[in-house]
Amino acid sequence: MRVLLLSLMMIFTVFTGTTARADKDSWKQSCQKAQGIFSILKQESGELPVCFFGEAVVGAEALSAVQDEGVQTQSLDAYKKGRTASVRGGVCGAFNAELVTAKDAKGTTYNFCRFEDRSVMEETTLWLGPGASLSGSLDKALSRIN
Numbered sequence: 001m002r003v004l005l006l007s008l009m010m011i012f013t014v015f016t017g018t019t020a021r022a023d024k025d026s027w028k029q030s031c032q033k034a035q036g037i038f039s040i041l042k043q044e045s046g047e048l049p050v051c052f053f054g055e056a057v058v059g060a061e062a063l064s065a066v067q068d069e070g071v072q073t074q075s076l077d078a079y080k081k082g083r084t085a086s087v088r089g090g091v092c093g094a095f096n097a098e099l100v101t102a103k104d105a106k107g108t109t110y111n112f113c114r115f116e117d118r119s120v121m122e123e124t125t126l127w128l129g130p131g132a133s134l135s136g137s138l139d140k141a142l143s144r145i146n
Helices: 002-033 060-069 074-081 088-094 123-128 133-145
Strands: 037-043 046-053 056-059 098-103 109-114 120-122
Touching: 002 037, 002 046, 002 060, 046 060, 046 098, 046 120, 046 133, 056 060, 056 074, 056 109, 056 123, 056 133, 060 074, 060 120, 060 133, 074 120, 074 123, 074 133, 088 098, 088 109, 088 123, 109 123, 120 123, 123 133
Parallel strands: none
Antiparallel strands: 037 046, 037 098, 046 056, 056 120, 098 109, 109 120
16 A cells, blocks of 8 residues: 555656646746746745746746636736736735745845736736836737737
8 A cells, every 4th residue: 555655646746747847848938939038936835937028027827828828817917907006015915916925046035916816926017017117028028919
């Protein structure tokens, strides 16, 4: 019984790791196709794949969902609608999203809003919304997708 259990755990680990790598590869391709820069940020709970468009940052999975599958995510929907809180610290709460932090390899900390569908958008990007000078590259990428 132990051997069977260990075998199943090993198979699950192998397939989960392979799937995660495949997802990251497709997210990276989607990001590059949209002329963004793919990066993996570190969180306490693991990794956060993101796509940088200049100073604007969006979750790579959300971008890929829209670009490759035509699925609208809550993070990009909130961004496009431009419904932002008047108080900067309350951005995530205004969208009923959870505030999460992640760091890049240099130690720079980023705040993200994580929505119910698990999609993420960097807090300042969401706060400024479309049309802001900081968001111009992201706006351009999204206009090519939709």
